[in-house]
Amino acid sequence: MKGIIRKVVGVVAMAVSILSFAFVIPAYAGNSGDSGWTFSLSPVHGIGRTGQRQKQDYTPSYVKLxxxxxxxxxxxxxxxxxxxxxxxxxxxxxxxxxxxxxxNDAFDMYGRVQVSACIQNSVTHSGYVAVSGLWSPDSV
Structure with missing residues (x-):
């Protein structure tokens, strides 16, 4: 009887171990989903700011042009x-x-805090420049 119980416990333990690997939840960064942005950069200041989102961890922010x-x-x-x-x-x-x-040190300095990505012309322009991209306050 003890031998059968040991075998059953061993089989159950093995099954639980195998299933735990099958259902591992991947670790994602806090607020890493991409948000789109689009705006025109003026020739005077040439700086655009995305909408605000909450910085939730120590990972770098992500910006795509x-x-x-x-x-x-x-x-x-x-x-x-x-x-x-x-x-x-x-x-x-x-x-x-x-x-x-x-x-950036936003999370280090303030914990969960609202941040924005800033985009600026890298050269001087005489007219407006249309830009678009993606961003997230946290990265994977």
Missing amino acids: NSKSDGGTAWAWIERTYQNPDVHSQVRIIDVGKDAKIS
Whole structure:
């Protein structure tokens, strides 16, 4: 009888072990889903800001430049949406069709806080420049 119980317990333990690997939930970063953005950069300031989203972890933020009406590159960085915008963000130059992970200290400094991605012309323009892309406050 003890031998049968041991075999049953062993089989059940083996089955539980195998099934636990089949149902492992992948670890995703906090707020890493992509949001689209599009705006025109003026020739005066040339800075556009995405909508705000909550920074939920220590991972870098993500920005992709899908299009820019004059081609070329744009600068991108992260700011706190309300007061004290500086979150020690890296400024990255992004080519059309490329993306970048942008390190920043928003979560370190404020915990869960609203942030926005900022996009700026990397060269001076005399007219408006249409830009679009994707971004997320956290990355995978």
